[in-house]
Amino acid sequence: MIRIFLFLSLIFASTPAWSQNRDLETLEQQYKANKATVIKERNFETGIFRDEYNTTEDNNLFTLGYALNADLKNSGGIAAFEAIYGRRFDLAWLQFVGMKMSAQFKEVADTNSTMNATEEFLDTRGSLTQLGAGLSYRSQWVSYLLSTGTNRVFETVAAYLTYNTFREGLTETDYKGFGVRADFGIHNRFSPTMHLGGKLSYNLINAERPENFDKEASSERALLLQWISLGIDVTFYF
Helix, strand or coil, X not given: CHHHHHHHHHHHHHHHHHHHHXXXXXXXXXHHHHXXXXXXXXXCCCCEEEEEEEHHHCXXXXXXXXXXXXXXXXXXXXXXXXXXXXXXXXXXXXXXXXXXXXXXXXXXEECCCCCCCCHHXXXXXXXXEXXXXXXXXXXXXXXHHHCCCECCEEEEEEEEEEEEEEECCCCCCXXXXXXXXXXXXXXXXXXCCEEEEEEEEEEEEEEECCCCCCCCCHHHHEEEEEEEEEEEEEEEEC
């Protein structure tokens, strides 16, 4: 009986140590996770990091952006204004985008067989309205690779499903359709409430105009739009 009692005592005595080890592992994992989300900056004289604020406190964002043609030989061929609202979730941001763009036809669209592709037509500016929703993911590889001494610099990758209306400028014909959009940005978090950055965007849209006559072929009404733009954005957190 005494031996059984001693054996059980040893088992129960070891349980708190196991539990404490599990608690320490959990705390260590939480510390590593929180460490990656705290904006901090190094004092190069002392080598000490100074904590600023924790980005897990970010809940919503509102972005204003302006973009031009990524082909710098004709940067004015595209001019776009956009607004984005985002809501933060555990792994990514759910974002909604609205954009208004003015662009030369030749910079964003491919002609189809029914179009009179004169130089005047190709140089005509059209307008595009875009609404979309998608997900944005953040990382800090750039800051890590450059060893900047701060983790204020971060990059974003976003993908959207969009609905678009493009009005061709010469005949004022409307083309409507769904598309996809991909963004890559590099940003600097200046304060708890704001970041400023640059962004590269790619758009691909399959649009159609209404029929001019009964049973007009879809291929004659279709318009493929695609372009790459380069822009800046300012974002506010709240």
